[in-house]
Amino acid sequence: MAAGSGWSDSSLEDIRPYTITGGRTGSKHPLHLTTCLITRPAAPGTAHPSPEGEALLLHCSGAPVSVAELAARTHQPVQVVKVLIGDLLDCDALARANPYGAAADPDVHLLEAVIHGLRARL
Template sequence: MPLPLEGPLLDDAAGRLIRPYTVSGGRTRPTAALDLLTLVMATGAAPGDRAGPEHTHALALCRGPLSVAELSAHLRLPVAVTKVVVSDLVEAGAVTVRAPSHYDNPTDRSLLEAVLDGLRRRL
């Protein structure tokens, strides 16, 4: 279920009313090894009691493989917070993570352009 674009969670003047550190429970480091290109996919398992609205939204988005960078953009959260959310979901068994199959050269220009093009198409 996507987060509402207006209402109690957002304010025109203040922006997002739930601050990122609240979403991550004050944690700044993920427990799983993740980078921007790590692919995340839902397993179908329930996320457990620790799951908040962002966890639920992330699960809905990850029905197909989605990179951490794309997930961060869709959730409108900083990447560091998104990594903590994904780590929570990994620990709960609700998602699996893996490096993309073409991860041999993560600084390959064509790969970075493909990620950028994908982000532009989705947003």
């Protein structure tokens, strides 16, 4: 390979999205931009993720991180990040920090109690 061809100094950000996902465009896991994820302890014999998957795991260690924030931090399209997250969820390397997501039904009794408390203070 000739010097200056660009291959030797390329970064993960230069790889085409369809190459990162193996041509896949979706995940079987319903993920929203606000879905938060956190790493799980590695089980013995767990498959090693791709370099892109490793980057996601590093960003999710310590505190929950949203899908949107992961896409921004890794400089990857959201759909690519969703596919990679699906792979990490499949091998139990990641867990949802808000398992019910944004679509969960709110606790009506709790909301009514908050409203009554606020009205009482006025």
